[in-house]
Amino acid sequence: MRWATTVVTALLAVTLASCQAPPGAPAIANGQAALPGTDSAEYLDDLSSQPTVTEARALEGILLLLGQQQKTTFAEAVQLLIERKIVDAAWDFQADRAMTRGKAAYMIYQACNIRGGLMLTLAGPSRRYCLKELQYRGLMSPGLSYNPVTGMEYVAILARADELRQTGKVSAVMIREGGLP
Amino acid sequence: MLAVACGRVWAQPAPPAKPGPEEAAKPQPQEQLLTVTIKEVTGTAQRLVPGEKPSWVPLKAGDKLGEQTVIRTGLRSRVVLAFADSSELTIARATKMGIAEFRKEGPVTKTRLGLKYGSLRASVEKARGPNDFTVSTPVATLAVTGSGGQIGHCGDIGSNVQCSFGGFSFASGSRSLNLTGGQSTNSRLLMPILLTQLQSVPQLGDVFNGLTPSETTSLLNFGGGLGGVGFLPGAPVAIRPPLLPIGGLICPNGKDGQYDGLPLPPPE
Numbered sequence: 001m002r003w004a005t006t007v008v009t010a011l012l013a014v015t016l017a018s019c020q021a022p023p024g025a026p027a028i029a030n031g032q033a034a035l036p037g038t039d040s041a042e043y044l045d046d047l048s049s050q051p052t053v054t055e056a057r058a059l060e061g062i063l064l065l066l067g068q069q070q071k072t073t074f075a076e077a078v079q080l081l082i083e084r085k086i087v088d089a090a091w092d093f094q095a096d097r098a099m100t101r102g103k104a105a106y107m108i109y110q111a112c113n114i115r116g117g118l119m120l121t122l123a124g125p126s127r128r129y130c131l132k133e134l135q136y137r138g139l140m141s142p143g144l145s146y147n148p149v150t151g152m153e154y155v156a157i158l159a160r161a162d163e164l165r166q167t168g169k170v171s172a173v174m175i176r177e178g179g180l181p
Numbered sequence: 182m183l184a185v186a187c188g189r190v191w192a193q194p195a196p197p198a199k200p201g202p203e204e205a206a207k208p209q210p211q212e213q214l215l216t217v218t219i220k221e222v223t224g225t226a227q228r229l230v231p232g233e234k235p236s237w238v239p240l241k242a243g244d245k246l247g248e249q250t251v252i253r254t255g256l257r258s259r260v261v262l263a264f265a266d267s268s269e270l271t272i273a274r275a276t277k278m279g280i281a282e283f284r285k286e287g288p289v290t291k292t293r294l295g296l297k298y299g300s301l302r303a304s305v306e307k308a309r310g311p312n313d314f315t316v317s318t319p320v321a322t323l324a325v326t327g328s329g330g331q332i333g334h335c336g337d338i339g340s341n342v343q344c345s346f347g348g349f350s351f352a353s354g355s356r357s358l359n360l361t362g363g364q365s366t367n368s369r370l371l372m373p374i375l376l377t378q379l380q381s382v383p384q385l386g387d388v389f390n391g392l393t394p395s396e397t398t399s400l401l402n403f404g405g406g407l408g409g410v411g412f413l414p415g416a417p418v419a420i421r422p423p424l425l426p427i428g429g430l431i432c433p434n435g436k437d438g439q440y441d442g443l444p445l446p447p448p449e
Contacts, residue, residue, distance in 0.1 A: 040255030041225045042237065044275050048298055048336070064256055141337040152336020155298055159275035159335070162256040171273075172365060173300050173333030173341040 026082065026089050031075030033095035040064045044158065050151030058099035058149070061158050062086060062107050065165070086110045088125075102127030102145030104154065105134045108161045138175035139164070213285040215265040219244040224258030224274070246280060253277040254299070266290040267306040268314065273333075275299050289313050300333030305347075321353040321368045328362075339368035 033056050038046070043064055047057065059077045063070070066084075074095040081087045086107050109116070109130040116125070116133045123129070127145050134140040139160045141153065149157075160170045219242050227237040228244075229251040240252065240260060252272060254260055260272040264283065272278060276299020283292050290312040294301070297319070305314045307327030314325045318334040321342075328347020334340045342351050343365040351358050353368045360366060364373035 039225050040275075041227050041253045041258070042255075044255060044298075045253050045277055048277070067257070150336065152298065155275060156335035156337050158256065159273075159299060162274055166257060171300065171331065171333065173331045173343050174335060175341075176338045 026078060027092040028075050028078055029093065029097075030095040031073060031078070031093075033074040035060045035063070035072050035074060035077055037069055037071035039069060044155050047151045048155050052098045052148045053104075053151055053154045054096050055093060055099050055103075056095040058104060058107070058154065059087075061154060062111055065111055065158055065161055081107070084110075098148035099154070100127070100145065101140065101143050101147050101149055102131050104149050104157060105131035105140060105145075108134060108139070108157060112161050112164050114164075139170065141176055211285075211287065214247060215283050215285055215290070217246040217250075217265070217280060217283060218263045219246065219260065220263040220269070221259070221261040223260070225255035226252065226258050226260045226272070227254075228252050248280060248282055248284070251277070251279040264290075264292065266309050266312060268292070268312070269304045269306075270294075271302040273300040273302065276301065293317070296332065296334050298334055298336060300331060302329075302331045304329040318368075321351060324350040324352070326350075330360075341365065341367045 035056060043061065047053065047061070050057075053061075056074045056077075059074065059081060062081060063072075063077060066086075068080075072080075074093070078087065078093050082089045087093075087103075087110075088106065091103070106125055106127045108114075109120075109125055114133065114137075115121075116129065117136075119129045120126075120133060131140065131145050135142060140157060156174070160174055163170050163174065219240055222240050222242050226240040228240050228246065230236050230238055231249070237253070246252075246262070252260065254272055254274055254276045256274055258274050262270040262272065264270065277297040278299065278301060279295040279297075281293040281295055283290075285291070288310050290310065292312065292314040294314075294316045295318075296316055301316060303314070303316065303325055305312060305325045305327055312326065316323045316325070316332050318332070318340045320334070321340045323332050323340075323342055326348060328344060328349060330342065330344040330346075330349055332340065332342045340353070342349060342360070344360040344362055346362040349360040351360060351366055351370065353370055356370055358366055358370045358372075360373065365376055366373055367376070
């Protein structure tokens, strides 16, 4: 009986340890990439013509969503967003890599302080369930967690997130049919 | 050979017909350009100043705008435009739109707006005479006559429209749908009652992928044919790519498939 308890405790310890973020600084590639600190109107207009959104541009959008228009570097933006728990320190960051829908959903979920369902409440935010939550609310269109986000799509997501942060709801003409208004 | 030659002749565009004496005698409707006044500005809002090197300048209350004006707003922003015919237009956050035409043709006030992304809330006044007010998005056109409501266009879901009062005519492709107060639809021209039903069905994916509106209605009314386990309206199906082509339908200059916020210019 004692050995069974020991095994269960060891398994539990291993499971909990694996859920924790790895110690040390996050892995950031091309961290010196500059974020120009443009105003949000110019940022959205420029982004709407881009086929994909890089991680650097996506983080710049989240900073604008939070009302922090500033000239900075990608590494500084990552650190700032880690401190505010908008991004997960366990991710690896690469400035010129395409932003995935899962990461975008995670950041929007955290930035808008959305209360999720059972899995999000029990296990905490994750890319997969944040995306499902935002799709359920009509804030994001169908698609898989690892798919890249297009420029026009990210503009739409930021617009909805901004309205949600300011007013607590999103107007019906901006969300997908069947989404929660 | 003769048929081919005739075909080529017939295919050529006909020369513009000279107006006959009767048509020349008819009074042509006078065109008068009207102006739009900025009533209120909140946050970041800019308009494009055309020229050799186009530049964006901030908007401020009291500015007068004419035709061929492009406006963009940022996050936490809002602009209210007052039209000379007492109509009012509110440009919401994260929007890029353009005023292609705003003029009086005889008794009719003609307004042509374009919406690249974002949303607009329009309140069109018909007490001062008939008007022809349309808003074009990359996938649909909304005609508003003496009514109010909201239209939005997003790159991922297409266009949505909600009529608050009066009447809207919403056209997408060759089809159109008339809306009255309280009704809404999208660029797939889903019936308003269907949209209301969809609000009551939680969706984690696009469960109605590839179905016609009548098939979707049937699933909503009668379930997916799964008997006791058929609590969902239909079996989950493959997830498809984004619904609508972006910039593919309206391309004023034919450059890179871009859409610059204005409706197509009239053919020369």
